[in-house]
Amino acid sequence: MQSTQSSHSTHHDPSSSSASNVSSLAGTRPPRVLWQSPRFRLWMWGLPLLVFIGIAIVGPMIVEYNAVQVNITARLEPPGAVLTDGSRAWLGTDQVGQDVFAQLIQGARVSLLVGAATILIAGFIGLVTGVAAGFRGGWVDTVLMRLADIQLAFPSILLAILIAAVLGPSVVNVILALALTRWVTFSRVARAATLAAKERDYVLAARAMGAGSWRLLLHHIVPSTIAPLIVITTVEVGLVIIAEASLSYLGLGTPPDQASWGRSVANGRDYLNNAWWIATMPGIALSLVVLCIGVFGDRLRDYLDPRL
Amino acid sequence: MSHYLVKRVGYSLFVLWGALTIIFLAIRLAPGDPAAMMIGPSGTQEDIEALRERLGLDESIPVQYGRYLSDVIQMDFGESLWLNRPVASEVASRVAATARLAGAAAAIGLSVSFPLGIIAALKRGSLLDAAISVASLLGQSVPSFWLGIMLILVFARQFQILPSAGSSGWSHLILPSITLAMPLIGVLTRLIRSGLLDVLHDDYVRTARAKGLHPRVVLARHAMRNMLIPVVTIVGLQLGTLLGGAVIVETVFGWPGVGRLLIDAIYQRDYPLVQVAILFITASFILINLLVDLSYGLLDPRIRVQ
Numbered sequence: 001m002q003s004t005q006s007s008h009s010t011h012h013d014p015s016s017s018s019a020s021n022v023s024s025l026a027g028t029r030p031p032r033v034l035w036q037s038p039r040f041r042l043w044m045w046g047l048p049l050l051v052f053i054g055i056a057i058v059g060p061m062i063v064e065y066n067a068v069q070v071n072i073t074a075r076l077e078p079p080g081a082v083l084t085d086g087s088r089a090w091l092g093t094d095q096v097g098q099d100v101f102a103q104l105i106q107g108a109r110v111s112l113l114v115g116a117a118t119i120l121i122a123g124f125i126g127l128v129t130g131v132a133a134g135f136r137g138g139w140v141d142t143v144l145m146r147l148a149d150i151q152l153a154f155p156s157i158l159l160a161i162l163i164a165a166v167l168g169p170s171v172v173n174v175i176l177a178l179a180l181t182r183w184v185t186f187s188r189v190a191r192a193a194t195l196a197a198k199e200r201d202y203v204l205a206a207r208a209m210g211a212g213s214w215r216l217l218l219h220h221i222v223p224s225t226i227a228p229l230i231v232i233t234t235v236e237v238g239l240v241i242i243a244e245a246s247l248s249y250l251g252l253g254t255p256p257d258q259a260s261w262g263r264s265v266a267n268g269r270d271y272l273n274n275a276w277w278i279a280t281m282p283g284i285a286l287s288l289v290v291l292c293i294g295v296f297g298d299r300l301r302d303y304l305d306p307r308l
Numbered sequence: 309m310s311h312y313l314v315k316r317v318g319y320s321l322f323v324l325w326g327a328l329t330i331i332f333l334a335i336r337l338a339p340g341d342p343a344a345m346m347i348g349p350s351g352t353q354e355d356i357e358a359l360r361e362r363l364g365l366d367e368s369i370p371v372q373y374g375r376y377l378s379d380v381i382q383m384d385f386g387e388s389l390w391l392n393r394p395v396a397s398e399v400a401s402r403v404a405a406t407a408r409l410a411g412a413a414a415a416i417g418l419s420v421s422f423p424l425g426i427i428a429a430l431k432r433g434s435l436l437d438a439a440i441s442v443a444s445l446l447g448q449s450v451p452s453f454w455l456g457i458m459l460i461l462v463f464a465r466q467f468q469i470l471p472s473a474g475s476s477g478w479s480h481l482i483l484p485s486i487t488l489a490m491p492l493i494g495v496l497t498r499l500i501r502s503g504l505l506d507v508l509h510d511d512y513v514r515t516a517r518a519k520g521l522h523p524r525v526v527l528a529r530h531a532m533r534n535m536l537i538p539v540v541t542i543v544g545l546q547l548g549t550l551l552g553g554a555v556i557v558e559t560v561f562g563w564p565g566v567g568r569l570l571i572d573a574i575y576q577r578d579y580p581l582v583q584v585a586i587l588f589i590t591a592s593f594i595l596i597n598l599l600v601d602l603s604y605g606l607l608d609p610r611i612r613v614q
Contacts, residue, residue, distance in 0.1 A: 272465055
C-alpha cells in the first residue's frame with residue numbers, strides 16, 4: 001500500500017514527489033512495523049479514551065452508588081479492605097463509608113458529560129461566529145474579534161469562577177460557565193480556516209459558477225473548518241475537564257450531592273493524615289484521562305498533517 | 309516606536325474597559341437579586357432593601373453602570389460587606405503575597421523548561437527526548453489542586469520536611485510555587501523544543517554551521533535569539549494563566565494572596581470584594597500582555613513598522 005502510493009506519486013505528480021524527498025531528508029521514513037505506523041500510534045492512546053468513555057457511560061448502571069448514603073461501619077477503610085457486608089473496597093472508602101471506586105465511576109460520568117457538552121456548545125458558538133467573522137469581514141469581524149480580545153483579557157479559569165459563582169453550583173451551570181469561557185479559541189480557529197478557504201481555487205471556482213453565499217458556506221467553507229476544529233478540540237477537552245474538576249474542588253462546580261473527581265479530592269483533603277486514598281485516587285484518574293487526551297491530540301495532529 | 313506605543317496602550321485601555329463591563333454585567337444580570345444573595349437566607353426584607361440602597365442596586369442598570377465606571381476611574385471601590393473595610397486596601401494588602409508566589413513560579417518555570425526544551429530539541433528522536441515530552445505533557449495534565457495536595461501528602465505529612473500552609477518564610481514558598489510552576493513547565497518545554505527545531509532548519513543556521521562555527525555559538529547566537537520571539541509572547545500569555553492558577557494554588561495552600569481573598573469573598577457572598585479582586589487580577593494580566601507586546605516590538609523591529 002505504502003509503496004504503490006509513493007510510486008504512483010513519483011510517476012504522475014512531480015510536486016508531491018519533491019515533497020516526499022524533503023520529508024525523507026528530515027528523517028521520516030515510511031513505517032515498517034505495526035507499532036511505528038501513525039494509525040497504531042494514534043489508537044494506542046485512543047483506546048484508553050474509549051475505555052474511559054465506556055466506563056463513564058455504562059459504569060454507573062453496573063456499580064451501585066448513592067451519594068447521600070452513609071455507612072458508619074465502613075468509614076475510612078484502606079484500599080483492598082473487606083467490609084462487614086463481605087464486599088471488598090478495592091480503592092478504600094471515604095469518611096462516610098462510601099466506596100471510592102464507585103465514586104470514581106460516578107465522577108467519570110460528570111467529567112465526560114461536562115467535557116462533551118462544553119465542547120459541543122463552545123465549538124458550535126465558535127464555528128458560527130468564526131465563520132461569520134471570516135466570511136463577512138467588515139464590522140461583523142471587527143465586533144466579534146474585539147469581543148474575543150476582551151474575553152481573552154481574563155485568565156480563563158477566573159472568568160469561569162466568576163460565572164459559576166454567580167450562577168450557583170450545578171452541572172448545567174458549570175457547562176454554561178465553561179462554554180462561555182472556551183468559545184473564543186474555536187472562534188479564532190474557525191475564522192482563520194475560513195479566511196484561508198475563501199481564497200482557495202475551488203471556492204473561487206464555485207463562486208464563479210454562480211454558487212450563492214449559503215451554498216458556498218455550507219458546502220465549501222464549513223467543511224474546511226472541521227479538521228482544524230477537531231484538532232483543537234483535543235486540546236480544549238482536556239482543559240475543560242481540568243477546569244470542571246477545579247471548579248468542583250472549590251465547591252463552585254457540581255452540587256454537594258453529586259460525586260465528581262474535583263469534589264472527591266476536596267473531601268479527601270481533610271483526611272490526608274489517616275486516609276490518603278480519598279484524595280489520591282480521583283486525581284490519578286483525572287491525570288490519566290487528561291494525559292491520554294493530550295497524547296491522542298498530538299498523534300491526531302501528526303496523523304492528519306504528517307508534514308508537521 | 310511612539311506611534312506603536314500609543315496604539316498598544318490605547319488598545320489595552322479598550323480591553324480593560326471591556327473586561328470591566330463583563331464583570332459588571334456578570335454580577336448584575338445574574339438570575340436572582342444580588343442583594344438577597346449577599347444577605348443569604350437568614351436576612352429579612354428590610355435588610356435586603358437596606359443593602360440594595362447601600363450598594364446602589366435600587367438604581368437602573370445604566371445609572372449603576374455609569375457610577376461603577378466613575379468609581380473605578382477614581383479608584384473608589386467601596387467597602388467590603390464581610391470585613392467592613394475598604395476593599396481596595398484589602399486587595400492591596402494581599403498583592404505582595406501573590407506577586408511573590410507568581411514570581412517564584414515563573415522563575416522555576418523558566419529555569420527548568422529552557423534546559424529541558426533545548427536538550428529535547430538537540431537530541432530529537434532519542435529516548436531522552438521522548439521522556440521529556442511525556443513528562444511535559446504530564447505536567448500539563450496533572451490538575452494543580454491535586455498536585456498541591458499530593459505534595460502536601462508527601463513532603464508535609466509523610467516526611468514532614470516542608471510546611472503545608474502559611475507564608476512566613478522561604479520554606480513556605482517551595483511547595484506552592486512548584487505546584488503553580490508545573491503547567492508552565494509543561495507548556496514552555498514543548499514550545500521551546502518546537503521553536504528551536506523550527507529555526508534549526510533555517511538557512512542562517514545552516515550557514516553558520518557551514519562556516520565552521522562551534523555548535524554552541526550557533527545555538528546561542530543564531531538559533532536561540534530567533535527562537536525567543538515567539539516564545540516571549542507565549543510566556544506573557546502563560547504569566548496570565550499563572551495568575552489564574554494562583555487562585556487555585558493559594559486556596560490549596562492557604563496562601564494569603566489575592567486569589568484566596570477572591571475565593572473567600574465568593575464564599576462570603578461579598579460581591580464588592582469579588583468585583584475588585586477579579587478586576588485587579590484581570591488588570592494585571594492586561595498590563596503583563598501590554599509589556600510583552602512592547603518588548604516584542606523591541607525584540608523584532610519588523611513588528612513596529614506594521
